[in-house]
Amino acid sequence: MEIKDKSLKELETLSQEIRDRIIDVVSRKGGHFSSTLGAVELTLGMHYVFDAYSDPFIFDVSHQCYPHKLLTGRWEEFESIRQFGGLSGFTKPNESSADYFVAGHSSTSISLAVGAAKAIALKKENRVPVVMIGDGSMTAGMVYEALNELGDIKLPVVIILNDNEMSIAKPIGAISKYLSKILAGKYYQGFKGKVDKFIKNNMPEGTTYIAKRMEEALKLITPGILFEEMGIDYIGPIDGHDIDEIIDTLQIAKAMNKPVIVHARTVKGKGYKIAEGQHEHWHGVGPFNVEDGAFVKKEAPKAATAVFADALSSLACKYDNVVGVTAAMPSGTGINKLMDKFPDRFWDVAIAEQHAITSMAAMAKEGFKPFITIYSTFLQRGFDQIIHDVCIMNLPVVFAMDRAGIVGNDGETHQGAFDISFLRFIPNMILFAPRDNKTLVEGLEFAYTLTSPCAIRYPRGAFKELEYDSTAFTLGKAELLKDGSSNKLFIGYGAGVSRAIDTESLHNDDIAILDLRFVKPIDKDTLVELSKKYDDWYVFSDSQKQSGVASAILEVLNDEKIKNVQVTSFEYRDNFIEHGDTKIIEESLELLPEQLVLKVK
Numbered sequence: 027m028e029i030k031d032k033s034l035k036e037l038e039t040l041s042q043e044i045r046d047r048i049i050d051v052v053s054r055k056g057g058h059f060s061s062t063l064g065a066v067e068l069t070l071g072m073h074y075v076f077d078a079y080s081d082p083f084i085f086d087v088s089h090q091c092y093p094h095k096l097l098t099g100r101w102e103e104f105e106s107i108r109q110f111g112g113l114s115g116f117t118k119p120n121e122s123s124a125d126y127f128v129a130g131h132s133s134t135s136i137s138l139a140v141g142a143a144k145a146i147a148l149k150k151e152n153r154v155p156v157v158m159i160g161d162g163s164m165t166a167g168m169v170y171e172a173l174n175e176l177g178d179i180k181l182p183v184v185i186i187l188n189d190n191e192m193s194i195a196k197p198i199g200a201i202s203k204y205l206s207k208i209l210a211g212k213y214y215q216g217f218k219g220k221v222d223k224f225i226k227n228n229m230p231e232g233t234t235y236i237a238k239r240m241e242e243a244l245k246l247i248t249p250g251i252l253f254e255e256m257g258i259d260y261i262g263p264i265d266g267h268d269i270d271e272i273i274d275t276l277q278i279a280k281a282m283n284k285p286v287i288v289h290a291r292t293v294k295g296k297g298y299k300i301a302e303g304q305h306e307h308w309h310g311v312g313p314f315n316v317e318d319g320a321f322v323k324k325e326a327p328k329a330a331t332a333v334f335a336d337a338l339s340s341l342a343c344k345y346d347n348v349v350g351v352t353a354a355m356p357s358g359t360g361i362n363k364l365m366d367k368f369p370d371r372f373w374d375v376a377i378a379e380q381h382a383i384t385s386m387a388a389m390a391k392e393g394f395k396p397f398i399t400i401y402s403t404f405l406q407r408g409f410d411q412i413i414h415d416v417c418i419m420n421l422p423v424v425f426a427m428d429r430a431g432i433v434g435n436d437g438e439t440h441q442g443a444f445d446i447s448f449l450r451f452i453p454n455m456i457l458f459a460p461r462d463n464k465t466l467v468e469g470l471e472f473a474y475t476l477t478s479p480c481a482i483r484y485p486r487g488a489f490k491e492l493e494y495d496s497t498a499f500t501l502g503k504a505e506l507l508k509d510g511s512s513n514k515l516f517i518g519y520g521a522g523v524s525r526a527i528d529t530e531s532l533h534n535d536d537i538a539i540l541d542l543r544f545v546k547p548i549d550k551d552t553l554v555e556l557s558k559k560y561d562d563w564y565v566f567s568d569s570q571k572q573s574g575v576a577s578a579i580l581e582v583l584n585d586e587k588i589k590n591v592q593v594t595s596f597e598y599r600d601n602f603i604e605h606g607d608t609k610i611i612e613e614s615l616e617l618l619p620e621q622l623v624l625k626v627k
C-alpha cells in the first residue's frame with residue numbers, strides 16, 4: 027500500500043516497524059543511530075506529502091536517511107548498510123532514484139534546494155525541493171549563503187528543520203541558542219488547532235486560499251523572526267514525532283508555494299530509550315546489545331586520536347600560548363578533553379571549518395600557537411582559508427589532520443585521501459607525518475617549534491607499533507630505517523611506513539626502507555644519495571596518487587636529472603573510494619602487504 031493511502035494508525039505502525047528495523051540492523055552492523063531514529067516521523071511526513079521520485083528530497087549530511095532508505099525499496103538490502111558492496115550510510119543517487127544527491131558533509135542541503143528550485147522554475151515543472159536539515163548543520167555559514175539568496179528569489183522550497191538540540195556533541199553558538207529559545211516556547215499546536223477549526227468551518231477545500239490565511243495568521247505569532255526577516259516563512263515549533271501534525275504542517279508549507287521553514291522539535295534517539303536525549307555516544311555506533319545498550323567491546327590498541335590528545339594536553343600544560351579548535355568534532359578529534367581542562371584556550375566553534383581556520387590565523391598573528399584539530403576530509407572545506415589567511419601570512423598554525431587515509435564505513439565523502447594533494451603545492455606549508463605513536467608525540471613537539479604553517483596527518487584507529495627507534499624530527503629530513511642489499515627501496519610516508527615494513531617482511535629480498543617524514547620540504551639530498559644505491563623505488567602512502575607522495579619524489583628526480591630510478595606508487599588511484607571495513611577496502615584497492623609484495627616481485 028502506498029504511504030499516501032495509509033491511515034494515521036497505519037502510519038504509526040509503520041513508524042514503529044521502521045524503528046525496529048533500524049535498531050535491529052544497526053545494533054548488529056553499526057552505523058549512524060540516534061539521528062536517524064529521531065527523524066522517522068518527519069521522513070514519513072515528507073513521503074506522505076511529497077513524492078521522493080519527483081520532488082528533490084535533500085537530506086543534509088544524510089546520516090539521518092535510514093528511514094528514507096527503508097521507505098524507498100531498500101528494506102531487505104538495509105541489512106548491508108555501510109558494508110562493502112552494500113548500501114551506503116548516506117544518500118546516493120546510483121543506489122536509488124529517490125536519493126537526490128550524495129551527501130556526507132554538512133550544510134549543503136539548502137544550496138542544493140536553491141539550485142533545484144531554479145532549475146524547476148526554468149523547466150516550468152511542478153516539483154518542490156524538500157530539505158531535512160538538523161540544528162547542528164544550521165551552524166555552518168553555507169546555510170546562510172543559501173538562505174540569503176532564497177529569501178530574495180523566493181522560489182518554493184520546504185525546509186524541515188529537525189531540531190533535537192544536538193549536533194554530534196552539544197550544539198554551539200548564538201544560532202543554537204536562538205533555536206533553543208524558540209523551542210523553549212510553546213508548541214504551535216494549540217494555536218494550530220484553532221486555525222484548523224476555523225478553516226474547516228469557514229473555508230471551502232482549496233489549498234492556496236487556506237494557506238494564505240494560515241500564513242497571515244501565523245505571521246502574528248511566529249517566533250522565527252530571524253528567518254521571516256530574511257524573507258523565509260517560518261512555521262513552528264511543531265512536534266516532530268506527531269505524524270498528524272507533521273503532515274498537516276507540510277501540506278500547508280507545500281501549498282504556500284514559497285520558501286518556508288518548518289521547525290520541528292525532535293528527540294535524538296527517539297524510540298530507543300537508552301539513546302534518547304543528548305547522548306553524544308549514540309550518534310554513530312558500533313554493534314551493541316539491544317537489551318541493555320552495552321557496546322560489543324573489542325580489544326583495541328590506543329587510537330592515534332587519543333595519543334594526539336594526550337600529547338597536545340602535555341604541550342598545553344607546558345606552553346601557555348598553545349590554543350586549539352575543533353569544528354563540531356570535539357570527541358572525534360579528542361580535543362574534548364582539552365576543552366574541559368583549558369576551557370578558555372580550546373574551543374568548539376560548531377560546524378565552521380572556514381571560520382575555525384581564519385580565526386586561528388589571527389590568534390597565530392597575536393603570538394599564540396593554534397592547533398586546528400580536524401578530520402582530513404573536513405579540512406577540504408577550508409581550502410581558501412588555508413591559502414589566503416594562513417599561508418600567505420606564513421603563520422605558524424598547526425593543522426592536525428585526523429582520519430587521514432581510509433576511514434572505512436563512511437565511504438567516499440569521508441575518506442582522508444586528498445590532504446597531501448591539496449596542501450603540497452601551497453607555498454610556506456610544511457607537510458610531515460608520524461609513522462607510529464612515538465613519532466606522533468615527537469611530531470607534535472616539533473610542530474610547536476615551527477614558525478610556518480604545518481600539517482601533520484594520522485589515521486582513524488591505531489598506528490601499528492613499530493620496532494624501529496626514531497631520531498628527533500629535523501625540518502625536511504627523512505629517516506632511513508634500514509639499508510638493503512637489493513636494488514629496491516621502499517619509501518613510506520605516515521602510516522604508509524608500516525605498510526612498507528610489512529611488505530618488506532614478506533619479500534625474500536633484503537630491501538632498504540626510508541621513512542620520508544616530510545613530503546614538503548622533501549629531503550632532496552637523501553633521495554639523491556639513495557638513487558646512487560637503489561634504482562627500483564616503491565612509495566607507500568595512504569593518500570591520493572595524483573599530486574601525492576610519489577609525485578613529490580618524481581619532481582625531485584626530474585629536477586635533479588636523475589634518470590636511473592624507476593618509481594612505483596602504492597597510493598590511491600584516481601577514483602572515489604567506497605565504504606566498507608577498512609581492511610576490505612584496502613584489499614579491494616590491492617594495498618594489503620600480501621598483495622603489494624606480489625607486485626614488487
Ligand SMILES: Cc1ncc(C[n+]2csc(CCOP(=O)(O)OP(=O)(O)O)c2C)c(N)n1
Pocket residue numbers: 061062087089090130131132159160161162163164188190192193194294309353354355377379404407
Ligand atoms: C562539514 C562537516 N563538518 C563536520 C561534519 C561531522 N558531522 C556529521 S553530523 C554532525 C552533526 C550534525 O548535527 P545535526 O545537523 O543537528 O544532526 P543530528 O545528528 O543532530 O540529527 C557533524 C558535526 C560533517 N558531516 N560535515
Ligand SMILES: CC(=O)[C@@H](O)[C@H](O)COP(=O)(O)O
Pocket residue numbers: 087089130194309310358429433436486
Ligand atoms: C556523519 C559524520 O560526518 C560523522 O558522524 C562521521 O561519521 C563520524 O566519523 P567517525 O566515526 O570517524 O568519528
Ligand SMILES: [Mg+2]
Pocket residue numbers: 160161162163188189190191192193
Ligand atoms: Mg541536531
